Amino acid sequence: MTAPTTAPILTAPPAISALGLRKSYGDKVVLDGIDLTIPEGSIFALLGPNGAGKTTTVQILSTLIAADGGQAQVAGRDLTREADGVRAAIGVTGQFAAVDNLLTAEENLLLMADLQHVPRAEGRRRAAELLRRFELTEAARKPVVTFSGGMRRKLDLAMTLVGDPRIIFLDEPTTGLDPRSRRTMWEIIRDLVVADGVTIFLTTQYLDEADQLADRIAVLDRGRLVAEGTADELKRLIPGGHIRLQFADLTELDAAARHFGAAARDPEELTLRIPSDGSIPTLRAVLDVLDDAAVRAESLTVHTPDLDDVFLTLTGHGTPDTTTEMAR
Template sequence: MITVTGLRKSFGDQVVLDGLDLNVPGGTVFALLGANGAGKTTTVKILSTLLSADAGDVRVAGHDVAREPDAVRAAIGVTGQFSAVDKLLTGAENLRLMADLHQLSKAEGRKRTGRLLEQFDLTDAAKKPASTYSGGMQRRLDLAMTLVGSPQVIFLDEPTTGLDPRGRRDMWQIVRDLVADGVTILLTTQYLDEADELADRIAVLGQGRVIAEGTAEELKRRIPGGHVRLRFADPERLDAALSVLGDASRDTDALALRVPSDGSLHALKTLIDRLDAQAIVVDELSVHTPDLDDVFLALTDQKVATR
């Protein structure tokens, strides 16, 4: 649904994007992570036709961004870091304004407005000025306005900034529902738990390029520190397992071993097969892998160190 090849963008002497490549399948959430200045927002602006690229091939929903900007705009919706809600208007009036901008008939505009107010749990507040809405309600209204045009692709740039935990989780559920309906979402966020929770694939940006890409679990396995913890019912089994595994660290008091592992299915199967071959019974097994915070810090620190 989104393909980017060799994307470049500079502002004066500052290179923001330096050969960026992306491929986003339809009906998925694709997250862009990166430190401030890594190029996330610039990428979104180019993909949504708000900014021209210096070089590269960019296609959204099958349309070339440079040659077919109107077709791209008709296929997308954009929700930026800051709400585009007109706070002087009511929730319903904001949605009807978007319906008019999309040149919907009055009947279709009223129908779509009512459906979106219900979908985003804003029906009771529909006739109240948006200035009276909470931050979470304004973000929901902002996203509802994006959906008036029934976009195939939605760009969410820092969508939960400033929301409380309940508001964030409400927004996460809305995103899941949209993807279940076939919408493709490109998400930029600095909340790593948000990417972990929502994204089918994640790309980490550094110095204007993708420095790592994969599922959350694939990225976590790239970082050292993963291990499997094995707990045993008695010291005899602990000793037997240690003699078989060798490279494990021992916790005698807890009757446990810590075995270095990337947490992959293959690694787990190999470990279990080695124990099973010696008829060693494990009382409890748990897998521990680095989280996305560890991944982000390790990858971006590596990039800075090579500059």
């Protein structure tokens, strides 16, 4: 199923724009001409099964590898001609924490400051501020080898922020974290956007993560974007949504059922299930019919497919495939 939504009306200039990005390894096509436009100060999530091309997209946009075709701009700079300018504006946090286990948290941050040629005094100031912001001050002088998974991921993201990037690529940032640590990371990501105006490009296989965080979501499958929109827009692409009406008695149920030919009637539960796309106009139309017929419902609930349904329908896979890691 390929049903991209209408392109959004942007209220901010694009932080990332790409047109026709392509990448192959031998005869394996990893990206097959994808287009992206991501506004500044937003969270964009890229979903897809293993092998869809998510990590390859991040690697291209962060200048780690070159595309075979297409063009892109990141932070207003051409990805090919101004690669150094792109690198100066971005930060990248990969799937696995890139921290030195033998150093302390503070030493890891100071090392990153040195690598980015931050003056010594400013580097110490930034390290102290990041330790405070990520609630790592008490553990600042402990070796990272003693850290929990959640602490390591927070430190990894803090290291990305040492260079004060305006765009951050987060490649599956909460993989392996427990639910509490995942929610802590979500709060940190939201704060980066709200407080600092940072743009986040997020790849994830946790669909609830995209639902919670992303302003817009794109679904990538076999190297192609098969849909893009807000979480609600994507859910409305999938059949199965309905409005459930419950009535006080059979008389009211039967009276309502006569006005909704496609509805499923359940006399035991005294409910009527009306197919719906979940939109406000559809809901308003149902209420208008009930009002005109002088029928009173005891309760009304709107049910829409979740992102799991979207993912499985759009990608056509019941489970993630096992394409090679290179294709990710």
